[in-house]
Amino acid sequence: MNIPKGRTVAAALVVLVAGVLTACSGDDGPEPSVDAFLDGWQHNRLDKVSFVDPAGKTLPVADVKAQLKKVSGDLPGNPTKLTRSGDAKVNGDKAVSAVKVTWTLPGRAAWSYDTSVRLRQRDDDWDVVWEPALVHKDLKAGDALAIQRQEAPRGSILDGSGTPIVRARPIVTVLLDPAKVTDVPATVQQLTAAFAKIDTDVDLSDLPDRLTKAKPGNAVDVVVLRQEAYDRVAAQLTAIVGTSVLKSTRDLAPTREFARALLGSVSDATKEDLTKKPALYVAGDHVGHGGLQAAFDERLRGTPGETVVIRPATGDDGAPLFSTRPKAGQPIRTTLDQRTQTAAETALKDIPQQSALVAVRVSDGAVIAAANGPDGGNFNAAFEAHVPPGSTFKMVSALGLLDQGSVTADQTVPCPSHLAAGGRDFANFDDFELGNVPFRTDFAKSCNTAFVALAPKLGPDGLADAGRSLGLETVYQLGVPAFPGKISTGGDAAERAAAAFGQGTTVVSPLSMASATAAVAAGHWTQPTLVAEPATAKVAPGPALKPTTLEPLRAMMRQVVTDGTATGLRDVPGEKVSGKTGTAEFDNNPDHAHAWFIGWQGDIAFAVFVENGGHSSDVSVPAAERFLRALT
Numbered sequence: 001m002n003i004p005k006g007r008t009v010a011a012a013l014v015v016l017v018a019g020v021l022t023a024c025s026g027d028d029g030p031e032p033s034v035d036a037f038l039d040g041w042q043h044n045r046l047d048k049v050s051f052v053d054p055a056g057k058t059l060p061v062a063d064v065k066a067q068l069k070k071v072s073g074d075l076p077g078n079p080t081k082l083t084r085s086g087d088a089k090v091n092g093d094k095a096v097s098a099v100k101v102t103w104t105l106p107g108r109a110a111w112s113y114d115t116s117v118r119l120r121q122r123d124d125d126w127d128v129v130w131e132p133a134l135v136h137k138d139l140k141a142g143d144a145l146a147i148q149r150q151e152a153p154r155g156s157i158l159d160g161s162g163t164p165i166v167r168a169r170p171i172v173t174v175l176l177d178p179a180k181v182t183d184v185p186a187t188v189q190q191l192t193a194a195f196a197k198i199d200t201d202v203d204l205s206d207l208p209d210r211l212t213k214a215k216p217g218n219a220v221d222v223v224v225l226r227q228e229a230y231d232r233v234a235a236q237l238t239a240i241v242g243t244s245v246l247k248s249t250r251d252l253a254p255t256r257e258f259a260r261a262l263l264g265s266v267s268d269a270t271k272e273d274l275t276k277k278p279a280l281y282v283a284g285d286h287v288g289h290g291g292l293q294a295a296f297d298e299r300l301r302g303t304p305g306e307t308v309v310i311r312p313a314t315g316d317d318g319a320p321l322f323s324t325r326p327k328a329g330q331p332i333r334t335t336l337d338q339r340t341q342t343a344a345e346t347a348l349k350d351i352p353q354q355s356a357l358v359a360v361r362v363s364d365g366a367v368i369a370a371a372n373g374p375d376g377g378n379f380n381a382a383f384e385a386h387v388p389p390g391s392t393f394k395m396v397s398a399l400g401l402l403d404q405g406s407v408t409a410d411q412t413v414p415c416p417s418h419l420a421a422g423g424r425d426f427a428n429f430d431d432f433e434l435g436n437v438p439f440r441t442d443f444a445k446s447c448n449t450a451f452v453a454l455a456p457k458l459g460p461d462g463l464a465d466a467g468r469s470l471g472l473e474t475v476y477q478l479g480v481p482a483f484p485g486k487i488s489t490g491g492d493a494a495e496r497a498a499a500a501f502g503q504g505t506t507v508v509s510p511l512s513m514a515s516a517t518a519a520v521a522a523g524h525w526t527q528p529t530l531v532a533e534p535a536t537a538k539v540a541p542g543p544a545l546k547p548t549t550l551e552p553l554r555a556m557m558r559q560v561v562t563d564g565t566a567t568g569l570r571d572v573p574g575e576k577v578s579g580k581t582g583t584a585e586f587d588n589n590p591d592h593a594h595a596w597f598i599g600w601q602g603d604i605a606f607a608v609f610v611e612n613g614g615h616s617s618d619v620s621v622p623a624a625e626r627f628l629r630a631l632t
Contacts, residue, residue: 038084050128081112099115116133194236226252259341261380262480265289300329354377390616391596397451399549404458422496467485517600564581
């Protein structure tokens with residue numbers, strides 16, 4: 001049958017138009033492939049996307065993933081947002097889709113730009129054309145995106161008066177040139193001798209290996225020293241063949257020991273830092289480690305300046321694609337007093353065991369010193385130790401007994417050398433006995449057996465109630481970890497007897513005992529504070545303690561110093577000192593005991609703790625004396 005020429009042309013046009021509409025709409029168009037790619041790129045799941053190279057050759061998904069990672073370079077992870085800008089433009093079996101890409105840089109700035117995704121049609125499917133320009137339009141083969149980082153000035157840690165504790169101080173990095181070191185063992189020996197002169201322990205065990213593996217022209221860093229420490233051995237170090245130095249600054253406290261465990265330190269980002277927060281840190285960043293530096297790192301470090309550039313396989317970086325300026329970190333203001341902190345460090349300086357000294361202002365609960373030893377400590381035992389309080393807890397037991405009228409300060413309470421309770425034998429230190437003496441004498445001389453005899457009067461919860469009235473077991477809001485103590489409650493007769501003089505299951509920290517002592521001195525408990533700005537959460541103060549209880553308790557704590565186990569503090573300058581000693585056994589060996597002293601002078605309450613220090617009168621009381629004398 002013959003069809004008129006006009007109808008043939010019209011039919012052909014209908015077919016052509018229908019074909020164009022089919023290619024540009026619905027599931028047959030390239031948009032679903034673009035959307036699948038964008039979703040897969042953002043969430044690292046490209047298995048449902050097919051790829052070809054610019055010549056049309058099929059590419060394995062694994063190869064595309066590897067290239068995406070390589071081209072993305074320093075940018076963290078995957079883009080945080082990918083959006084297709086309208087429909088794709090189709091030209092036969094080829095298409096181009098405009099895309100907006102947004103990255104969140106490590107400094108948390110958002111970088112957005114437009115790029116294009118090219119596609120090729122294969123049968124009924126659309127393949128994404130992999131090429132570096134897909135990531136950014138200016139990228140070519142061999143290029144990668146790189147971030148040039150400008151560190152922001154770090155915020156200072158301030159003392160209670162607003163004076164910086166941690167600030168930029170001069171440091172010296174000691175380096176070795178591998179090409180110039182001919183006798184490695186001799187060099188290690190010379191370095192070790194120099195560091196010994198400044199009491200600095202440097203692990204040089206891996207130095208020979210690092211010298212061997214160093215790239216030509218690269219120096220090997222040996223140690224970073226404070227300027228004042230370096231100056232003491234500068235001549236000795238520079239005489240070693242191959243050494244050189246690099247001078248710079250680092251945020252540091254006044255001395256290496258100064259509140260070290262509490263303040264923490266600032267050093268290069270570790271592998272763990274980079275793994276834990278890949279969107280925040282990059283290699284070479286300075287990060288707070290431990291203590292306040294870690295707890296407030298994001299506030300202190302500010303926001304680094306970042307410049308995104310194209311880094312070619314060879315040659316210099318290209319012009320900036322995106323840039324932000326660094327934003328300085330904000331300071332934190334603590335309640336620490338530098339003079340009091342220095343006195344606390346002085347008190348612990350010559351004690352070889354782990355030790356701690358915490359000082360709290362009686363009037364407002366502010367922590368004004370938190371020292372750890374030896375050498376500043378690596379663990380903040382001042383706040384975090386979980387240790388038995390020993391006889392310092394007689395302050396709590398006496399408070400409970402006096403408060404409920406179970407005993408008076410002048411009431412006779414016998415002090416035999418031994419006393420049994422709950423099938424267990426309890427003894428005084430060195431088996432001393434006092435005979436029939438007033439309770440205040442039992443307290444001043446630290447008679448364990450007197451408290452064993454009185455323990456039943458406290459009942460199952462009396463000790464815990466007394467301790468809680470002094471703030472023990474109250475969760476502190478300090479901004480850093482701190483243990484508020486855990487008081488023995490209930491238990492059998494033997495446990496209650498032991499707990500009455502701090503030898504049961506009760507555990508405390510030096511901070512919790514300093515805070516409890518401040519409560520006795522003030523007449524009520526106030527939450528200890530460490531960070532004044534930014535302000536931390538407040539805990540309601542404790543109830544007022546009974547004057548009829550406080551008066552005899554304070555008198556008994558004064559008698560400890562005038563005529564008891566802490567007479568070494570009788571002649572300390574300044575206001576009168578009151579307190580309580582404590583020797584706390586921590587295993588079944590009587591020779592193993594922690595040494596304690598808690599007390600106050602004027603507006604300063606404090607606790608001294610020495611791990612396995614032995615008898616308190618020999619160790620913790622002299623440390624308390626050094627502290628108080630250093631203050632005056």
